[in-house]
Amino acid sequence: MCHSIGSNKIIGPGLEGVTDRVPSPYEDWMAKWIKNNVGFRKSGNAYANQVFNDNNSTTMPVFEGILNDAQIKNIIAYLANPPKADAAITKEIQAASGTAGAEQVKTTKKPWIWLIVVGVLAIATVVLRTVRKTLQLVLSEKQHSAPPIDTNIWKDFKRWIYNNKTKFALVCISIFTLLSLYGWEYMWGIDVNQGYHPSQPINFIHKVHADDNGIACLYCHSGAEKGKVAGIPTLNVCMNCHKGIQGTNPEYQKEIAKIYYATGWDPVKGDYTNPQHPIEWNRVHSLPDFAYFNHAQHVIIGKIACQKCHGDCSSFTTNQQAATLTMGWCINCHRETPVQMEGNGYYTHLHQAIDKKFGADKKITEADMGGLECGKCHY
Ligand code: HEC
Ligand code: HEC
Ligand code: HEC
Ligand code: HEC
Ligand code: HEC
Structure with a gap:
């Protein structure tokens, strides 16, 4: 430090x-x-x-x-x-911290490439069809035979349907059923972003911090024990450690240099003398505005581990949304999870009343306490 x-x-x-x-x-x-x-x-x-x-x-x-x-x-x-390379590393990092932050990760999507490919293929099809027609015409003229009958795919298709009505009906029904099933699945998945993992301006790896180095989730996400929002730590929190920790391999050093670039820290002078460039993290989880979710209610009162809802983030290399975050997900857990009756000072009297109502040995779930009421989760 x-x-x-x-x-x-x-x-x-x-x-x-x-x-x-x-x-x-x-x-x-x-x-x-x-x-x-x-x-x-x-x-x-x-x-x-x-x-x-x-x-x-x-x-x-x-x-x-x-x-x-x-x-x-x-x-x-x-x-x-001491380990040899450190002084050299520091110089490299100082050089890198001037530029590294600028090359922040950008995902490049190029849908227009596909448009061009489809366009080129369409033009090629038209040109080839015309060439074939012309060649057939030339051939028939040379052999003095009748010109080829002017059929096309559509005419052939209609003739096939006319001769195979039952088969055609079966094909239609199968296609309709498949599309409906697919559509049903698709609509359930609208705005369900399980597995979403955007790239981040600094490739912050939870595994390195929470797992390898055993840093408690709440050290960085301290809001989770106090209120609704868990919060993303400010770079000051990072600098508590990263003033001293510059990384043990070039990849880490490059990423850590971005913290210095962002905070304006000069690792050689040991002071915040450079210009600052605030980091814009990409948000991973986001409930719609009409739903109310409170971290402290779950983490402190409910004593639920972060991992239960966020997956084992400590093993992720890129952070991702582990759960579906649908209403069904919230409701199912409220139906299944027994409420912690011990040691929740604030709720003691409430819990005692519930114990009296249901009998002390019944497993009381959040659903029994009104956790399925619309108003608890919807404004
Ligand atoms: C050293 C600080 C630090 C520690 C320790 C830490 N995190 Fe994070 N966490 C971050 C930062 C920085 C981000 C934003 C970048 C990202 O999404 O990867 C973040 C993002 C997240 C997000 C996604 C936020 C969003 O945008 O929806 C979740 C969920 C999360 N952390 C959970 C955890 C859990 C669970 C633990 C403990 C196992 C933990 N974190 C430990 C710093 C930390
Ligand atoms: C409690 C100390 C501590 C805090 C706080 C901390 N780090 Fe780290 N960080 C470490 C350690 C230890 C390493 C591992 C260094 C190594 O092995 O070379 C590390 C490695 C890194 C790396 C390189 C590996 C990777 O994840 O890509 C980055 C980038 C990084 N930290 C960013 C951050 C950011 C951003 C924050 C603030 C949100 C932060 N750190 C807060 C201790 C900390
Ligand atoms: C009962 C499930 C549950 C538990 C337990 C839980 N979270 Fe969350 N977390 C969520 C949901 C749902 C969201 C999305 C909230 C929103 O978009 O309003 C979220 C969002 C977040 C976010 C990003 C948005 C924010 O609120 O800052 C972070 C960071 C986070 N959680 C960290 C944690 C940490 C750290 C813990 C453990 C101390 C934890 N969570 C425990 C369900 C949970
Ligand atoms: C891992 C299980 C779990 C998940 C997932 C979960 N909850 Fe909960 N929730 C609980 C438990 C347990 C409690 C009861 C805490 C207590 O009072 O002991 C609770 C309490 C609540 C309360 C307070 C209810 C009251 O009686 O005052 C609200 C509101 C709530 N949850 C909303 C949500 C929302 C919204 C989601 C989904 C985004 C969600 N929860 C997901 C387990 C869960
Ligand atoms: C435990 C918390 C919880 C309870 C209780 C709850 N909801 Fe929800 N509800 C949610 C969450 C979270 C979402 C957002 C899900 C998502 O984004 O996929 C949601 C979404 C919805 C939607 C979908 C809106 C849309 O645009 O898709 C409707 C409608 C809805 N809830 C109505 C109700 C009604 C009516 C009740 C009472 C019978 C109720 N909810 C009880 C948490 C809850």
Whole structure:
């Protein structure tokens, strides 16, 4: 959070080459500084006071009692022999953060290409038919035979229907049934966007954050425990970590550089000195305005895990809408899910009344509490 292992300053100085610049033997000086830099400065150590003054007189936390001697020794050994590439990476990222954000992902749809293909095929058909007709005419003239009878597909077809009335009726009925079934399915699917996963301006991967690094959903979507909207975190929340975390591979670095581009952060100076370019995330879930859904009601009162409705986002690489979000989906769950009767202070008296009405051992679902009433979900 506070130091990079390159040369750039974050809150404290970059730690590249630190073991060469502090008074030797560096193990002793650094151990004292990390353990209790405040006491060390008070004892009058000149270099300790210089470090303090050089860094805007910002006090570093005291780690005595937090880190033991062995852990401090390990940190010093790590800094004496850090991973090599970091300084170079920082420079690359600084260069990239000027431009990377600009090349935001755009999906290019080209329906006109298909129009052109269909047009060309239509023209080719007409031209080929004309050529065939002309050739037949020329041939018949050469052989002095009668010109070919002027039939066409439509005339042939009508003759076939006339001779096969039952077969034709059967074909018609089958086609009608298939189309109706398809139409029925299609209409149920209108505006059901299950699986929708738009591309995002920053390729933010939930798996990397919520799964690999175990960050709680509510750390970023804190609104979900307080009210209706879960909310998308501001880039300030990202910068809590990404001031220091620049990514361990070029792909991550390129994406993380977009956060710097957006917030105007200069990773070398360690300050927000560049122009800002707000991120426009693409919304994934969206209920119609006439339906009311409240996160806190479900997450805090109902104690329902995010994953129950959003799928296992922690394994997604691109975020997607896991559920159908239809009214049937809401209603089914209200019919099936037993209400958590324990430990919901706000509802205790209500739950007690319901227990009395239905008997304490009946499984009480949200439907029993009025969760099927139109007015609960529709304004
Ligand atoms: C480090 C911050 C962070 C963490 C942790 C996090 N998210 Fe997200 N989440 C985001 C960002 C940024 C977006 C917007 C970009 C996107 O849609 O991929 C988002 C989008 C979403 C969306 C879609 C929002 C929409 O537009 O409809 C859902 C649902 C979601 N997160 C659920 C979760 C769940 C469930 C967890 C825990 C397993 C979680 N998130 C953990 C940052 C985070
Ligand atoms: C609690 C710390 C933390 C927060 C908060 C956080 N990240 Fe990350 N982020 C990480 C870690 C750790 C990695 C993995 C770095 C690696 O393995 O190289 C990472 C990796 C990334 C990557 C590269 C992998 C990928 O997902 O494509 C991007 C982009 C990223 N974060 C964007 C964001 C955005 C945007 C936010 C704010 C919504 C955010 N991060 C908030 C810790 C955090
Ligand atoms: C009972 C089902 C359910 C649960 C549980 C749930 N969500 Fe949602 N979530 C939804 C629905 C429905 C929407 C669409 C809301 C809308 O469009 O008004 C949504 C939308 C979102 C959004 C985008 C829109 C917004 O409200 O900001 C995010 C982010 C999100 N959920 C995150 C979470 C997180 C994190 C959790 C767990 C703490 C969670 N959700 C738990 C059903 C659920
Ligand atoms: C995973 C199951 C689940 C899904 C899906 C779900 N709900 Fe719920 N819902 C619950 C439970 C459980 C409660 C009861 C919480 C409590 O009071 O203990 C609840 C409560 C509610 C309430 C409060 C009702 C009251 O009695 O005051 C509303 C409103 C609501 N849900 C709307 C919705 C809407 C709208 C959707 C669909 C977009 C939805 N829910 C999807 C489980 C679900
Ligand atoms: C548990 C919450 C819930 C309850 C209770 C509920 N609805 Fe809905 N309803 C929804 C949601 C969410 C949608 C939006 C579904 C979608 O976008 O596909 C919806 C959609 C609808 C639509 C479709 C509108 C359209 O344009 O497609 C109608 C009509 C409707 N509800 C009527 C009712 C009536 C009448 C009742 C009472 C008998 C009722 N609803 C009870 C959640 C609920």
